[in-house]
Amino acid sequence: xxxxxxxxxxxxxxxxxxxxxxxxxxxxxxxxxxxxxxxxxxxxxxxxxxxxxxxxxxxxxxxxxxxxxxxxxxxxxxxxxxxxxxxxxxxxxxxxxxxxxxxxxxxxxxxxxxxxxxxxxxxxxxxxxxxxxxxxxxxxxxxxxxxxxxxxxxxxxxxxxxxxxxxxxxxxxxxxxxxxxxxxxxxxxxxxxxxxxxxxxxxxxxxxxxxxxxxxxxxxxxxxxxxxxxxxxxxxxxxxxxxxxxxxxxxxxxx
Numbered sequence: 001x002x003x004x005x006x007x008x009x010x011x012x013x014x015x016x017x018x019x020x021x022x023x024x025x026x027x028x029x030x031x032x033x034x035x036x037x038x039x040x041x042x043x044x045x046x047x048x049x050x051x052x053x054x055x056x057x058x059x060x061x062x063x064x065x066x067x068x069x070x071x072x073x074x075x076x077x078x079x080x081x082x083x084x085x086x087x088x089x090x091x092x093x094x095x096x097x098x099x100x101x102x103x104x105x106x107x108x109x110x111x112x113x114x115x116x117x118x119x120x121x122x123x124x125x126x127x128x129x130x131x132x133x134x135x136x137x138x139x140x141x142x143x144x145x146x147x148x149x150x151x152x153x154x155x156x157x158x159x160x161x162x163x164x165x166x167x168x169x170x171x172x173x174x175x176x177x178x179x180x181x182x183x184x185x186x187x188x189x190x191x192x193x194x195x196x197x198x199x200x201x202x203x204x205x206x207x208x209x210x211x212x213x214x215x216x217x218x219x220x221x222x223x224x225x226x227x228x229x230x231x232x233x234x235x236x237x238x239x240x241x242x243x244x245x246x247x248x249x250x251x252x253x254x255x
Contacts (some may be wrong), residue, residue, distance in 0.1 A: 023114045030054075032113045037197075040064070040122045042109055054086070054112060058125040065090045065127065067099070067112065068224065070215075083249045086112065087213075087224065090132055094211045094226040097141025097194070142193050144200070144211055146224075169250035171243045179248050188242070192216065199245065201255060210254055212245055227254050 024033040030041045038059060043054040045066075056065040067086040085100035086108070099115060102108050111135075119135045121127055136143060172179045178186045178201075186209070189200045199212045212228035212237055223245055225232040237244040250253035 021114075021117060023110065023117050025110050025113050026108065030057075030109070032117065034117045036050065039117060042113055044109075044117075051084075054101060054109065056088075056116065056122070057064040060064035062125070063091050063231070064122065064174060065225075068222075068233070069108075070221070072100070084108070087215075088139075089213070089224060089231065090127060091226070091229060091231060092127060092131075093132065094144040095136050095141060096213060096224075097136050099139060099208070134211065140194060142196060144198070146197060171246045171250070173246075178246050178255070180246075185250065186246075186255050188246075199242070201249065203255065204244060210249065214241070225249075 004202050012044060022035050025031070025034075025042065029236065030043045031038060032040050032042060041055075041057040043055045043057055043061070043063060045055050046069075051069045051071075053069050054067040055063050056067065056252045057063050065088055067088045070085050070087055072083050073080060083100065084102045084104060085098050086102075087096060088099055089096040099112065102111055116122065119131055119138075121131050121135060123131070133165050135141075170181045172182070175189050176189065177184060178188060181241060184204065186201055187206075188201045188202070190196045191200070197214050197216055199214075200208055201210050201211050201212070210225055212223045212225045214223055215221040216249075217239040222239075223236050225234065225245075225248075234245070234248050246255065
């Protein structure tokens with residue numbers, strides 16, 4: 001009951017905040033102005049004829065979040081219906097949620113801009129932590145589990161002279177342990193919530209190095225990877241999904 005009340009309060013606050021806002025979008029540059037003030041960019045990515053992703057960027061074009069286009073299929077008594085939604089992954093935190101309710105006729109960029117502006121997500125060129133949490137809750141999203149304090153405070157010596165990995169990975173798994181060429185290289189943890197599986201990958205020092213997410217039951221969906229402030233998308237291999245994911249991480253020297 002408390003959770004439902006919290007969502008109701010968030011929705012009401014969002015409605016009042018968006019009322020009266022004037023949001024303008026330059027469709028050529030992606031610049032978004034709120035009440036005449038330059039606020040952020042929505043830059044088109046992976047553009048095709050009928051669909052494209054967007055990167056939420058500050059005015060210096062630093063990526064703050066990535067919005068990946070997805071077609072969601074519904075089966076009803078009337079047959080198969082397809083709707084459009086965007087998986088929004090926040091670059092810094094890895095937290096994510098789905099934005100839906102879009103119409104291809106009216107376009108996507110302005111409705112997305114209105115939601116971001118209405119939530120006051122971008123403040124002083126960065127994502128507001130407090131507003132991000134509200135936004136994730138409002139859209140029934142998921143939060144990346146934070147490292148325990150003892151892990152966060154541990155000092156790790158990093159070898160910055162690590163050579164480029166030219167050897168192809170040979171991944172094997174035993175329970176939650178990841179082996180490359182029989183050498184233990186890390187561990188992983190799997191969580192599932194709201195139809196999304198999240199794989200959290202840790203190195204041998206128990207430090208979280210990346211997260212990868214995938215839509216449950218959809219072999220056509222990609223792995224979406226967040227690491228060190230970066231975002232990557234790789235093909236999902238239904239036959240050996242984790243092995244292919246970890247091989248990519250090893251070969252890119254992420255793991």
